[in-house]
Amino acid sequence: MASSILRAAVPLLLSMVTGMIGTLVVTSVLGRHATITLAAFAVMTAVLNPASAAVVGALRGLAPFVAPHRDDPAAAVPILRDARWLTFLVGTAGALAVLAVPALARAAGVPRDVVGELGLLPGLLALYLLVLASGGGATTVLVALGRSRQVLWSSLAGTAAMIGCTVALVPPLGLTGAGIAWLASGVAAVVVANLCLGRALGVRVGQGRPRIPEIAGLARVSVPLAATVLIKFSGLGVVTFAASTTTTRDVAAHAVLGTLAGLIMLVSLAVAQASVPEVARAQDTAGARRVNRSAALLAVTGTAVAALVLLVLGDPLLAVFSDDPGVRDRAVALLPLVLVAAAADGAQAVQGLGLTALKRSGASLGYFAAGYGLLVVAAVPVASAWGITGLWTAVAVTNVVLVVFQGAGFHRHSARIGRVAVAA
Numbered sequence: 001m002a003s004s005i006l007r008a009a010v011p012l013l014l015s016m017v018t019g020m021i022g023t024l025v026v027t028s029v030l031g032r033h034a035t036i037t038l039a040a041f042a043v044m045t046a047v048l049n050p051a052s053a054a055v056v057g058a059l060r061g062l063a064p065f066v067a068p069h070r071d072d073p074a075a076a077v078p079i080l081r082d083a084r085w086l087t088f089l090v091g092t093a094g095a096l097a098v099l100a101v102p103a104l105a106r107a108a109g110v111p112r113d114v115v116g117e118l119g120l121l122p123g124l125l126a127l128y129l130l131v132l133a134s135g136g137g138a139t140t141v142l143v144a145l146g147r148s149r150q151v152l153w154s155s156l157a158g159t160a161a162m163i164g165c166t167v168a169l170v171p172p173l174g175l176t177g178a179g180i181a182w183l184a185s186g187v188a189a190v191v192v193a194n195l196c197l198g199r200a201l202g203v204r205v206g207q208g209r210p211r212i213p214e215i216a217g218l219a220r221v222s223v224p225l226a227a228t229v230l231i232k233f234s235g236l237g238v239v240t241f242a243a244s245t246t247t248t249r250d251v252a253a254h255a256v257l258g259t260l261a262g263l264i265m266l267v268s269l270a271v272a273q274a275s276v277p278e279v280a281r282a283q284d285t286a287g288a289r290r291v292n293r294s295a296a297l298l299a300v301t302g303t304a305v306a307a308l309v310l311l312v313l314g315d316p317l318l319a320v321f322s323d324d325p326g327v328r329d330r331a332v333a334l335l336p337l338v339l340v341a342a343a344a345d346g347a348q349a350v351q352g353l354g355l356t357a358l359k360r361s362g363a364s365l366g367y368f369a370a371g372y373g374l375l376v377v378a379a380v381p382v383a384s385a386w387g388i389t390g391l392w393t394a395v396a397v398t399n400v401v402l403v404v405f406q407g408a409g410f411h412r413h414s415a416r417i418g419r420v421a422v423a424a
Contacts, residue, residue: 091133
């Protein structure tokens, strides 16, 4: 079981890494273009990142509905047609949020010249989200059907389009060029993913008439999953705000440590996503729990390896992110605590997506609302009293609590698998 999860997780991990490379290239080219351009892009990504993550989260909710049809992919076509209606609604909501960025930025007091620099970017990124949603979750479906390797081709196509367009268009067009690059990346990724999906299904998906009960059933899993992502992004945003009330060096160290924690999480996310179809296909409670244990072990092992690399490299690696010795020293001192927080976050992600595989993402949403709600309330007072050391301690404690809650939730809901099968 562990080997099958690992085989599915490796292509997903590589696709995440290629996506991050494309984003880093865009940021680097924009930074060299003009400081105000990079500042405007940062304002946009403050909304784009959670919006796109919510859209992707909603698409991942399709996996437990498709996974049982791995041996007969064509039988999943009606589900995919229903999913396209749902993903269009979710993508439209994300696009509207992105279009509202200039107005939100002005209301928040962002300087006029920075807001003016946005230009056509909000419209182009809104189109990108609509394109992403129009794919109908093709990459999620490929994973659910046991074809994770083809997801990598989609990611490579999108990253190649993003890098090529960024290098060619940002110097003459600025943020408009970046928006075109993002849109071209989305189109390339969706086209390749749907071509791969068409070959996997053997039939054309098309677009059927909306079946309201079935769409509502998909929404009961997908929408809470998207809301969970938004809660996490919002909570971490509040933590970053709280960190900004400390010293300049602590703020810089917090930014570096947050980036490193995100990199470590990639392994756990890949494993968690790869485990969803296996849990969804489990015929009994013991099988689902066995998959979940294997995924948790792989996620923790991957996190431990990444943590060991960071601890060994230490200061030389941090020099890539900052040339200030004070910032590096602060980050090195907090690195063990951050690694604990990242390891716990990875473990809870496995349990949370396990609940999604059981079609119980609403339970995971409740746990996140409680855990991150307390973190949001405590963030600023903790930062005032104990600085970023206290903040990362609070994040670590929150993640450990979520491991307990999500694990208990998975244990409770997985016990129903046999009873549901008998009732059916």
